[in-house]
Each structure stands twice: as C-alpha cells, then as structure tokens.
Amino acid sequence: MSQRAINLHLVSDSTGETLNSIARATLARFEDHHVVHHRWSLIRSRLQLDRVLEGLQHEPGPVLFTLVDRSLRHALEEVCERLGVPCLSVLDQVMDLLQGQIGAQAKEKRAAQHVMDADYFRRIDAMHFVLAHDDGQGTAGIHEAEVCLVGVSRSSKTPTCFYLANRGIKAANVPIVPGAPLPPELETPRCPVVGLTIETAALIEIRRHRLRLIGADGVRQSTTDYIDPDSVKAEILAARRLCTARGWPVIDVTRRSIEETAATVLQLMEAWHMRRNQGGPQAAPPPGAQGAGQGAGQGAGQGA
Known part of the structure; x- marks a missing residue:
C-alpha cells in the first residue's frame, strides 16, 4: 500500500542539530513512508520567521521546533493552529522535568550548547x-x-x-x-x-x-x-x-x-x-x- 508524502518542518534558532537528530531517530522506525524535510535553522528574528511561515503555508505539515524567543514561539504556534497542523516544542517536557528536579528556572538562552568555551x-x-x-x-x-x-x-x-x-x-x-x-x-x-x-x-x-x-x-x-x-x-x-x-x-x-x-x-x-x-x-x-x-x-x- 503506497503512503502519501508528508512535510516535516524543523524550526530552530540554532544549528538545528537537536531537531535533526530527533527526526532521524524517530523516522527510522517508520519504513516505506516518505517524509519531506524542511529545515529552518538560525531563526532569530521575525523577518526570518516570516520565511518559515510562508513555507509552512505553501507546504503544510507537522512542525517540530526549538525556539527560545517567546514572541517567535507564539507567532509560530498561532499560524500552526490556524492551518490545522500539529506543532511541538521538543525540549519543553525535558525542561519542565529538570526545572522541577533542580528547583530553578532555565535561562532563556539560545544555542547555549554552542558557546566558544x-x-x-x-x-x-x-x-x-x-x-x-x-x-x-x-x-x-x-x-x-x-x-x-x-x-x-x-x-x-x-x-x-x-x-x-x-x-x-x-x-x-x-x-x-x-x-x-x-x-x-x-x-x-x-x-x-x-x-x-x-x-x-x-x-x-x-x-x-x-x-x-x-x-x-x-x-x-x-x-x-x-x-x-x-x-x-x-x-x-x-x-x-x-x-x-x-x-x-x-x-x-x-x-x-x-x-x-x-x-x-x-x-x-x-x-x-x-x-x-x-x-x-x-x-x-x-x-x-x-x-x-x-x-x-x-x-x-x-x-x-
């Protein structure tokens, strides 16, 4: 039975390595399914996000994202809701778990793992x-x-x-x-x-x-x-x-x-x-x- 292709949008304010790894690990479990990846990296301004939203409207599909900026997150989530496509921040659950265990709020700092330290x-x-x-x-x-x-x-x-x-x-x-x-x-x-x-x-x-x-x-x-x-x-x-x-x-x-x-x-x-x-x-x-x-x-x- 042939499967229809789906569009998968990966939106990140950093290099996108985390999203790519998650997508690769999960999609490996779905054989014979065609997924078209749309990778949007270094999305750090509203102008850059507008390109993502335009692409999402032309080729709608589920969205996985890692965005620290709350205004960008909200804008992306609103468009996804309007288009009726699922949208998921992949780090939120992990962040919530760790914040509860550590007892402190995580800093809103993008690309923290890529600093030149x-x-x-x-x-x-x-x-x-x-x-x-x-x-x-x-x-x-x-x-x-x-x-x-x-x-x-x-x-x-x-x-x-x-x-x-x-x-x-x-x-x-x-x-x-x-x-x-x-x-x-x-x-x-x-x-x-x-x-x-x-x-x-x-x-x-x-x-x-x-x-x-x-x-x-x-x-x-x-x-x-x-x-x-x-x-x-x-x-x-x-x-x-x-x-x-x-x-x-x-x-x-x-x-x-x-x-x-x-x-x-x-x-x-x-x-x-x-x-x-x-x-x-x-x-x-x-x-x-x-x-x-x-x-x-x-x-x-x-x-x-």
Whole structure:
C-alpha cells in the first residue's frame, strides 16, 4: 500500500542539530513512508520567521521546533493552529522535568550548547590531533593520545577517530600492516588501545570500492593481496591474534555504525581508567565488545 508524502518542518534558532537528530531517530522506525524535510535553522528574528511561515503555508505539515524567543514561539504556534497542523516544542517536557528536579528556572538562552568555551576549544584541539596522528602518522605523539585505535586498513579507524574528536577525545590510529612492526610507543601505551576488526567479505568489498575510487581497477584488483580473500582473511586473523597477545579489546565493526563503534570505544575507555584508578580486577567489557580473540559484536564496516 503506497503512503502519501508528508512535510516535516524543523524550526530552530540554532544549528538545528537537536531537531535533526530527533527526526532521524524517530523516522527510522517508520519504513516505506516518505517524509519531506524542511529545515529552518538560525531563526532569530521575525523577518526570518516570516520565511518559515510562508513555507509552512505553501507546504503544510507537522512542525517540530526549538525556539527560545517567546514572541517567535507564539507567532509560530498561532499560524500552526490556524492551518490545522500539529506543532511541538521538543525540549519543553525535558525542561519542565529538570526545572522541577533542580528547583530553578532555565535561562532563556539560545544555542547555549554552542558557546566558544573551554569544551569547544578542546574539540578543536582534538580535531587537530586526529589529523596529525591519522593512519600511523606522528607516532612519537601517541603518548598524548587519550585512546589509540588499531586495525587493518579500511576498518573504520579514521572516521571513528574524527567522531571521537567531535566529543573532545584525542584519538590516534595505527594500521596493522602484514610484516610491519607496530610503533614502539605501543609497547607500553599510556592510554587504552582498542582493536577494530571486520568480516572478510565486508572488508574486501570496501577495499574494492576504494580501489575503484582511486582508479586502481582491472588486473590489479584481481591479483593484489589487498583484496585476495585468503590474504585478507589471514591479515584479519593476524591482527586479532596481535590484539590477543597485547590484551587489547576488539570491536567488530562489520554491521556497526560509526556512532555505535565510538560509543563502545568510550565505554572501553571508561573501564580502562576505572581499572587503572582502582587497581582492581579487570572490568567486564561493555556489550558488543569482548577481549581480543573472542566474538566482538556486530557493526558496519567503514573506510579507515
């Protein structure tokens, strides 16, 4: 049965990231339904809101909004009521709950999470660190890393590191290359080291795509060890054995998104620091990530 398309308006006085995340998370549960997104960000004046209202009148549909300015909120709600379309401030219930628990009124401050404070500059610094220590570069600076990811080529190390950097985490990544030794800095690492692994078939497909992108097609693709099934399988197995020998936990990224991989890395980092601070027995790994050499969850292979 075909479903009619609906318009969804996301109205924010900031970047709109919150609304985009909420819409993406909720709409993922509705398969085979076509939703046309209308994103309106940085709406901070009546003139800017008028453009939104005009668009809403031409293509009416439900509205999700995060607006701090009360006059803009009221104007938007009045138009929605007149047009007969639902309108929801997505943060109001959460704000009411927290105000009741904290016992204080929230300040009417737009984009409070995007201020250029110490946390902001920490994220920028982390981004620079990832760039300088990507794919085995700048190994002498690994001692400054907060986590180091290791794994075979194209096992999602780089995108995971960049996602972590956006959380303010200095992440280095080092490729495990057949026949090549790891940098000496990983002999006695000062930060948690996490291995990323991936199923053979998925890795071969990612590498084939990579070769096509760089123009290395034809006979090279059919002969190179880079995508030879037996060679790739051996490479993955050798990498896992290395992680087992070093006692590094491993995450299988075959059917895991970058966000899920990064979340598991953060859990492993927390467990590593807890063990180090308490000096107690090794904490159990988080769901989806076991010690190296054991089954390590599911995930989506990405290029590294």
